[in-house]
Amino acid sequence: MFYLKELILQLFFAHMPFVMFHVFYRDQPRNYTPKFITVTSMVCLFLSMTFGTSVVDGYFYDTRYIIMFFGLIFGGLQTGLVLLAEFILYRLYLGGSGALLALLTMLITFPVSYLLSRWYVRVERRRVITSSAGLFFAVVPIVLLYLENPSLVHQHLLFHLVAVPLQNVLGCCLLISLFRKAVADKELFINYAQNERVRAVSHMAASLVHEVRNPLTAVKGFLTLIREGATDRGRTERYIEICMSEIARTEYILSEYLAISKPIGDKLLPTDLGDLLSITKDVMSPYANMHNVLLEIEHPQEQVWILANPDKMKQVLVNFIKNAVEACAEVPQGQGKVSLDLQMAARKVTLTIRDNGVGMSEEQAKRLGSIYFSTKASGTGLGMTFSYQLILSLGGSVSVKSAPGAGTEFKISLPIYARKDENIKEELEA
Numbered sequence: 001m002f003y004l005k006e007l008i009l010q011l012f013f014a015h016m017p018f019v020m021f022h023v024f025y026r027d028q029p030r031n032y033t034p035k036f037i038t039v040t041s042m043v044c045l046f047l048s049m050t051f052g053t054s055v056v057d058g059y060f061y062d063t064r065y066i067i068m069f070f071g072l073i074f075g076g077l078q079t080g081l082v083l084l085a086e087f088i089l090y091r092l093y094l095g096g097s098g099a100l101l102a103l104l105t106m107l108i109t110f111p112v113s114y115l116l117s118r119w120y121v122r123v124e125r126r127r128v129i130t131s132s133a134g135l136f137f138a139v140v141p142i143v144l145l146y147l148e149n150p151s152l153v154h155q156h157l158l159f160h161l162v163a164v165p166l167q168n169v170l171g172c173c174l175l176i177s178l179f180r181k182a183v184a185d186k187e188l189f190i191n192y193a194q195n196e197r198v199r200a201v202s203h204m205a206a207s208l209v210h211e212v213r214n215p216l217t218a219v220k221g222f223l224t225l226i227r228e229g230a231t232d233r234g235r236t237e238r239y240i241e242i243c244m245s246e247i248a249r250t251e252y253i254l255s256e257y258l259a260i261s262k263p264i265g266d267k268l269l270p271t272d273l274g275d276l277l278s279i280t281k282d283v284m285s286p287y288a289n290m291h292n293v294l295l296e297i298e299h300p301q302e303q304v305w306i307l308a309n310p311d312k313m314k315q316v317l318v319n320f321i322k323n324a325v326e327a328c329a330e331v332p333q334g335q336g337k338v339s340l341d342l343q344m345a346a347r348k349v350t351l352t353i354r355d356n357g358v359g360m361s362e363e364q365a366k367r368l369g370s371i372y373f374s375t376k377a378s379g380t381g382l383g384m385t386f387s388y389q390l391i392l393s394l395g396g397s398v399s400v401k402s403a404p405g406a407g408t409e410f411k412i413s414l415p416i417y418a419r420k421d422e423n424i425k426e427e428l429e430a
């Protein structure tokens, strides 16, 4: 019973990085950092050693090797060395007759852990590696203890032959495989968030077909009239003019649509936000029309330069407008309205996106930007995650005012890229 209680306590400590990962990263659209691994492993090592099991005075058993192995796999050699230093100092501080043997054991297990950790990240048979590592971490200290004093092992045979190996193998397999799974899930969803644009594009496809079909019908009508010779020369000229402009517009929408759906790079460029807004309006108008929502955009005549990746910024605008249009779906026919307004101040530019749609409760507004938060049946909750993250990464901020039934107002602030227009043109041409 004593062994079992100790085992459970030690396994609890060994799972701390996994628990902490969920506490700190659950709502975050990013994965862990090596610093996170170093800090949680250090705390975990400290607790595990402080509450280590001791059946022989001065000799302690805990999950130090597991934590070290974990740190090496997910944090790298630097984390491993920090943990090693912590272990040596703390073990010397704890003292007792087993201190020297403990240091000697670590001298053997640390390099092996390092090699196994490199192997772990490269190969597929990870479970074999973790269970062999766990077994190895149990065998080395027991063999060394046996060589030093066989009677200590004999006196506590059950502890040394069952409890210690069980603790190491179980701890190793559980902590490492659970953590790896959590990290892999997070990676998957980060990928998914980045592919959100593809989903948005597929949602827009239906409205796009609509938008392309209308001008085609008009063009067909005019061409029929012209073919039948039912119009005079002046009218024919005008009809051809209308047909040309309808075709040009369709061409433009299609090319912008393609630009939105192509994969994007990471490069930051001086970007004219006003221009981006007009383009996005043209791309989103079909979607708004299909939902019977009026889409209005106001921006200053002068150019508004920000430093951003234009493709990603376009995606952010699409995400906000798309949500606003969708929020207006319940509004009585034809009364839904989404307006965008761009205002410049000394150092920053503020874009206000207002809609008279369903709105949000305070609780919902607070969760905006968290990964997976969605109130829609087929929503992903990734559009806002991507957008918030991008705006923050550009040094901007987002605020929201909303109430159920009263519509929503988003304010996005972004730093202005304070350079003269000429310089920007040169830079863009370079």
Ligand code: ADP
Binding pocket: 319, 323, 324, 327, 355, 357, 358, 359, 360, 364, 368, 373, 374, 375, 376, 378, 379, 380, 381, 382, 383, 384, 385, 407, 408
């Ligand atoms: P999705 O659109 O797939 O649900 P998003 O990340 O784009 O995911 O949005 C998350 C949630 O935020 C939405 O499900 C909705 O509840 C809320 N939301 C975002 N914008 C608005 C808005 N303009 N009006 C009301 N609710 C909104």
Ligand code: MG
Binding pocket: 319, 322, 323, 383, 384
């Ligand atoms: Mg959305």
